[in-house]
Amino acid sequence: MEIVRPPERSALASFLRARRAALRPEEVGLPVDPRRRVTGLRREEVARLAGISVEYYRRVEQGSGHRMSLQVCASIARALRLDRAGAAYLHRLATAGSEVTYELHQDEGPSPELVELITLWDHTAAYIIDRNQDVLVSNDLMRAVAPGYVEVGNNVGLMQFEAPPELRAAPSWQEGARTTVSRLRYHGSPADARWQEVVALLLEDEDFADLWQRHEAHPLTSGRAPNHFDGYGWVDLRWQVLEAHPGLYTLICYGTPGSVGERALAELAAGLREGRVSVPDGAVATPTSGSRLSRYRGTGPGGPRSVYSQGHDSPAAGS
Structure with missing residues (x-):
């Protein structure tokens, strides 16, 4: 597949423009002018709030290649009312070119001990993804929860936007979609070919494109x-992340105590242990198998293969 870089001339410039447009004058203590025609803050207003010259800020926002000092970066973060994550992301964009800022373990997979741990769990649904949201490991219960979806080589972002219109109306889907997009931007590196590929595919989806902007x-x-x-x-179902090491993330899925999700997940786990429910085949058809994005399942690291990676064979293979 030909990889098309997402249409962002400068990630830093695009981020600054978007965050400036998202702020209302009254949110930063500026008077409200009913005749105001600008959406969000003006450049000169951000510059004044940050204590820097308008010309300097204009060059930064236009993507003229200016590198910001830590002090200026912090000042702009305060002016734009960025939270801790937003400020960290701004700092990373301002020091683009240094892979250290991404805290990556290049070409390193999850440890065999971690793989063994989660694949042996029969009461907890869990899987591991990388910074591009490609699935690297998935245990049997997780595969049974989402048959055909949470399989090695699939991508969480692509699967999220396979959803049909009726599911996209659900508040939990909308919350998940927004989370998926924001973490793809936060954790990903624009220089990564796989990241470029995933984002380019998703930009054809109107909901994704709106969230991305x-x-x-x-x-x-x-x-x-x-x-x-x-x-x-x-x-x-709820999910919680445990960071295996920078760049790899273990997701634990569970039902809130006393909820329908808790009962449904417990019944499924019991069915697997007792043999009443079988682990789905990796190529199982899903309700969204005919979607545009479904053709890219299994194209991530590892591809369509056994979930017992890193030297751990499936029980069937060893029998």
Whole structure:
């Protein structure tokens, strides 16, 4: 596949423009002018709030290649009312070109011990993704929760936007989509060919494109997502991230205590242990198998293969 770089001449310039446009004057203590025709703040207003010259800020926002000092970066973050994650992301963009700022372990997969740990869990649904949201490892319960989706080589972002219109109306899907987009921007490196490929594919989706233009950037931490369970229909599960090491993330999925999600997940886990439910085949058809993005399942690192990677063979292979 030919990789097309996302249409962003300067990630830093695009981010600054988007965050400036998202702020209202009254949010930063400026008087409201009913005749105002500008959406968000003006450049000169941001420069004044940051304590820097308008010309300097204009060159930065136009992507003229200016590199900001830590002090200026912090001043602009305060002027734009960025939270901790937003300020960290701004700092990383301002020091672009240094892979150290991405805290990456280049070409390093999850440790065999971690893979063994989560693949042996029969009571907890878990999987591991990288910074581009490609699935590297998935245990049996997670695969049963999302058959055909959470498989090695699939991409969480691409799968998120395979959703049909009726599911996109759900608040949990909208929350998850916004989270998916913001973490893809926060954790990804624009110089990474795989990141470019994933973003280019997703930009053809109107919902993704709208969220992408907001330039929200937040780390992967926790959230919720709808999952379909036989006998229950669409049920929300919570998920929490445990960082294996920088650049790899273990996601633990669970039902809130006392919720329908907790009961549905417990029944599924019991069915797997007792042999009443089988682990789905990696190539199982899904309700969205005919979508545009589904053809790219299994194109990430590892591709369509056993989830017992890093030297851990599936039980069937060893019998």
